[in-house]
Amino acid sequence: MARVVECVPNFSEGRRKEVIEAIVEPFRVAPEVTLLDYAPDADHNRTVVTVAGDPENVLAAVFEAIRTAASLIDMEAHTGEHPRMGATDVVPFVPIREITMTECVDLARRLGSRVGEELGIPVFLYEAAATRPERTNLADIRRGQYEGWKTKINDPDWRPDFGPSALHPSAGATVVGARMPLVAFNVNLGTSDMRIANSIARAVRHIGGGLRFVKALGIEMQDRGIVQVSMNLTNYTKTPIYRVMEMIRAEARRYGVPIISSEIIGLTPAESLFDVAAYYLQLEGFSSSNVLENRMTE
Amino acid sequence: MARVVECVPNFSEGRRKEVIEAIVEPFRVAPEVTLLDYAPDADHNRTVVTVAGDPENVLAAVFEAIRTAASLIDMEAHTGEHPRMGATDVVPFVPIREITMTECVDLARRLGSRVGEELGIPVFLYEAAATRPERTNLADIRRGQYEGWKTKINDPDWRPDFGPSALHPSAGATVVGARMPLVAFNVNLGTSDMRIANSIARAVRHIGGGLRFVKALGIEMQDRGIVQVSMNLTNYTKTPIYRVMEMIRAEARRYGVPIISSEIIGLTPAESLFDVAAYYLQLEGFSSSNVLENRMTE
Numbered sequence: 336m337a338r339v340v341e342c343v344p345n346f347s348e349g350r351r352k353e354v355i356e357a358i359v360e361p362f363r364v365a366p367e368v369t370l371l372d373y374a375p376d377a378d379h380n381r382t383v384v385t386v387a388g389d390p391e392n393v394l395a396a397v398f399e400a401i402r403t404a405a406s407l408i409d410m411e412a413h414t415g416e417h418p419r420m421g422a423t424d425v426v427p428f429v430p431i432r433e434i435t436m437t438e439c440v441d442l443a444r445r446l447g448s449r450v451g452e453e454l455g456i457p458v459f460l461y462e463a464a465a466t467r468p469e470r471t472n473l474a475d476i477r478r479g480q481y482e483g484w485k486t487k488i489n490d491p492d493w494r495p496d497f498g499p500s501a502l503h504p505s506a507g508a509t510v511v512g513a514r515m516p517l518v519a520f521n522v523n524l525g526t527s528d529m530r531i532a533n534s535i536a537r538a539v540r541h542i543g544g545g546l547r548f549v550k551a552l553g554i555e556m557q558d559r560g561i562v563q564v565s566m567n568l569t570n571y572t573k574t575p576i577y578r579v580m581e582m583i584r585a586e587a588r589r590y591g592v593p594i595i596s597s598e599i600i601g602l603t604p605a606e607s608l609f610d611v612a613a614y615y616l617q618l619e620g621f622s623s624s625n626v627l628e629n630r631m632t633e
Numbered sequence: 634m635a636r637v638v639e640c641v642p643n644f645s646e647g648r649r650k651e652v653i654e655a656i657v658e659p660f661r662v663a664p665e666v667t668l669l670d671y672a673p674d675a676d677h678n679r680t681v682v683t684v685a686g687d688p689e690n691v692l693a694a695v696f697e698a699i700r701t702a703a704s705l706i707d708m709e710a711h712t713g714e715h716p717r718m719g720a721t722d723v724v725p726f727v728p729i730r731e732i733t734m735t736e737c738v739d740l741a742r743r744l745g746s747r748v749g750e751e752l753g754i755p756v757f758l759y760e761a762a763a764t765r766p767e768r769t770n771l772a773d774i775r776r777g778q779y780e781g782w783k784t785k786i787n788d789p790d791w792r793p794d795f796g797p798s799a800l801h802p803s804a805g806a807t808v809v810g811a812r813m814p815l816v817a818f819n820v821n822l823g824t825s826d827m828r829i830a831n832s833i834a835r836a837v838r839h840i841g842g843g844l845r846f847v848k849a850l851g852i853e854m855q856d857r858g859i860v861q862v863s864m865n866l867t868n869y870t871k872t873p874i875y876r877v878m879e880m881i882r883a884e885a886r887r888y889g890v891p892i893i894s895s896e897i898i899g900l901t902p903a904e905s906l907f908d909v910a911a912y913y914l915q916l917e918g919f920s921s922s923n924v925l926e927n928r929m930t931e
Contacts, residue, residue, distance in 0.1 A: 341925065369929045387929055431925060516925070523917075580914055596917040602925040605903055612909035616878055619821075619894040627639065627729060627814070627900040628926075631667045631685055 339432035340439060341371075341387040341516065342397050345424045346404050347413050347507075349375040349382050354407045361399035362386045368396050371602065380415025381424070385602070390434060394442050397426060398449055405454055405506035410481045418474075420481045421507035423450075425473060427462065428513045431604060439513035440464045447511045451498025454506070457488065458497040461512035466496055473510060481507045518568040518607055519600035520576055521554075522583050525593040529555055532562035535586045539564070539579060546582065548574035561595060571607040577614040605629075637730035638737060639669075639685040639814065640695050643722045644702050645711050645805075647673040647680050652705045659697035660684045666694050669900065678713025679722070683900070688732060692740050695724060696747055703752055703804035708779045716772075718779045719805035721748075723771060725760065726811045729902060737811035738762045745809045749796025752804070755786065756795040759810035764794055771808060779805045816866040816905055817898035818874055819852075820881050823891040827853055830860035833884045837862070837877060844880065846872035859893060869905040875912040903927075 348354050355375050362370040368388035375382040384400070386393060401423040408422035426446065428439040440463050447458040465471045469492075479487045484502055487493050494500055495508065502508055524532060532553030537543035540551035548570035554563045564583055568574055584594055606623055613621045623629045646652045653673050657680075660668040666686035673680040682698070684691060699721040706720035724744065726737040738761050745756035763769045767790075777785045782800055785791050792798055793806065800806055822830060830851030835841040838849035846868035852861045862881055866872055882892055904921055911919045921927045 339926070339929070371925075371928050387925065576910075576914065594915060596915045598917045599919060599923055601923070602928060603923060605907075605924050605926045608907050608910040608924065609903075611914060612874075612906040615913040616874065616909060617892060617894045619896045621897060625897055625899070625901060626903050626906065627669075627685065628637070628903045630669050630900060631637070 337432075338390055338434050339387055340390040340393050340434050340442065341385065341429040341431050342393050342426065343386075343429065344384050344397055344400060344426040345419075346382045346384065346400075346408070347380065347410065347415070347419045347422050347424055348404070348408050349380045349415065350377050355382050357407060358382070358400050358403050359384055361396040361403070365392045365396035368392050376417070378415065379417035380413060381417045381419065387431060390438070390442055393428075394446055398446060401426070401450055401456075401509065402454060405456060405503065409505045410507040411505065413481070418477050418480050419507075420477050420479075420484050421456065421503070421509045422505070423456075423509045424477075425461075425510040426512070429516050430513075431516065436463050436513060436515070443511045443513045447497040450509055450511070451495065454498075454503070456498055456503040456506050457495035457500065457508040459508065459510045460496045461510050462514040464512040473512075476510055484508055515548075515570045515572070516602075516604050516607075518571050518576060518603045519566070520568055520579065520597065521563050521565045521600065522580065522597045523556065523559075523561055523563050523595040524587060525595045526562060526590070527555075527560050528590075528592075529553055529562050531587075531590050531592055532564055534590075535583055536564050536566075538586050539566070539582050546574045546579060549579060571604070571610070575610045575614070576607055577611045635730075636688055636732050637685055638688040638691050638732050638740065639683065639727040639729050640691050640724065641684075641727065642682050642695055642698060642724040643717075644680045644682065644698075644706070645678065645708065645713070645717045645720050645722055646702070646706050647678045647713065648675050653680050655705060656680070656698050656701050657682055659694040659701070663690045663694035666690050674715070676713070677715035678711060679715045679717065685729060688736070688740055691726075692744055696744060699724070699748055699754075699807065700752060703754060703801065707803045708805040709803065711779070716775050716778050717805075718775050718777075718782050719754065719801070719807045720803065721754075721807045722775075723759075723808040724810070727814050728811075729814065734761050734811060734813070741809045741811045745795040745807075748807055748809070749793065752796075752801070754796055754801040754804050755793035755798065755806040757806065757808045758794045759808050760812040762810040771810075774808055782806055813846075813868040813870070814900075814902050814905075816869050816874060816901045818864050818866055818877065818895065819898065820862045820864075820878065820895045821854065821857075821893040822860050822862065822885060823893045824860060824888070825853075825858050826888075826890075827851055827860050829885075829888050829890055830862055832888075833881055834862050834864075836884045837864070837880050844872045844877060847877055869902070869908070873908045873912070874905055875909045878909075
């Protein structure tokens with residue numbers, strides 16, 4: 336486990352099992368690549384795949400998966416609830432270990448270039464790989480979806496970063512980029528009052544004047560009779576988990592509401608938890624090189 | 634980084650650089666083994682080596698290091714402040730990843746058997762590998778040191794677990810075993826009053842009625858004008874770091890003394906810090922399989 340990049344490609348197929356298996360096959364056979372998860376969603380007709388491993392091998396495998404998706408998925412026949420614009424809809428590279436964001440941007444560009452030239456699919460770069468500010472957000476790029484993109488691609492402002500200025504006849508277009516790992520962090524509050532969850536969510540989230548890398552919503556947990564502040568932390572190195580926790584604790588105090596528990600959904604980098612431990616233990620001079628497993632890869 | 638055992642052999646040479654280098658050489662060349670640290674101490678005339686990696690390869694490399702130490706160190710000529718009874722004095726195996734304590738005991742037995750039979754050095758098993766209760770503690774085995782052991786080994790109660798019932802003429806005897814990772818955890822208090830540090834150390838440590846797997850001492854930090862509770866946590870899975878921290882916090886409160894900071898000296902397993910994060914975040918349903926890097930090895 337030397338250098339590790341994570342990649343989370345989203346494919347527009349969540350129903351035909353044999354197609355999904357064919358798409359993930361390159362990740363199963365690639366050396367030094369681990370297929371961590373793939374979650375087909377029939378309603379969305381979409382599968383989110385999570386892989387991690389050696390950057391060059393991940394790059395090669397994801398290209399093969401995109402090629403397979405282009406040959407087996409016909410966007411003309413695709414229906415599903417989730418917005419999408421291509422057979423391979425979006426491909427973020429995520430730095431995990433001994434790899435910088437700049438190197439992830441380079442991977443995104445190299446993948447985009449190959450997908451554009453070899454597969455004839457228009458590619459747009461997003462997030463940290465974006466070539467202009469209005470292409471940073473995926474939602475802005477994807478607006479109009481596959482159907483709308485048939486005309487949107489003729490707009491000079493929406494010339495692709497790689498590949499032809501026309502949708503691929505069956506595979507549509509693909510968005511490729513680089514971003515930080517997301518941490519899905521939820522905090523449960525000892526109240527059933529949704530107004531309190533919403534008010535705290537507004538206080539902590541960036542859009543409401545809160546922390547820079549927090550997206551937050553109030554959610555009702557009806558079966559438990561409580562409410563939750565449900566969050567995505569989009570850069571745990573700059574907005575660490577403990578800071579979010581303590582800000583929620585401070586906000587909850589004004590309502591006399593206790594924090595019951597929290598949860599991390601899915602995967603989080605080890606480093607994000609070391610930060611939490613170092614804060615609450617008030618550790619001096621601690622770095623991840625104090626962690627035995629980390630020292631083994633240095 | 635699949636299965637990982639740590640091994641911390643102590644050799645009775647801390648002065649002759651070329652001897653120390655020859656002893657650690659097997660760890661440098663072994664495949665899937667990382668030489669994490671080696672710290673020669675001239676006053677103790679002793680070198681503590683820390684290695685980790687594939688269990689079979691660590692076993693093979695440590696045997697070679699013991700063979701080298703036996704050929705280059707003469708205990709008849711050895712002087713130093715630290716108690717010792719052999720050229721290779723003590724060899725603990727420590728479970729880190731995907732390996733049980735039982736498997737570490739098995740490694741200790743296999744190493745002991747080879748050292749006894751092939752090198753003719755008497756071997757005593759200690760800690761989790763001990764064959765009787767009075768051999769659990771290293772200090773009990775080592776009492777009398779190399780010089781005293783010339784007669785102690787004739788005592789029927791001290792027949793070695795492996796090898797001859799006589800000291801090796803130059804290499805003495807060796808203690809081999811298995812134990813949990815040690816976490817060296819110190820807490821700094823906002824006072825210069827040593828009585829408070831000693832009192833808190835007595836309260837938290839096992840011997841004083843405190844936590845089962847805590848050894849603690851009060852220490853004066855003269856340059857900073859503060860005192861410290863200096864600890865070894867001998868089983869972080871049963872006495873987790875956060876519990877020690879919170880117990881010290883509670884004890885310090887009775888003196889109106891704040892915790893200034895804490896420190897972890899050397900290496901600690903990632904798992905020991907995940908426990909801390911999970912406690913302070915009140916995480917529900919968290920396991921180390923939520924950690925991205927861990928999932929890559931499953």
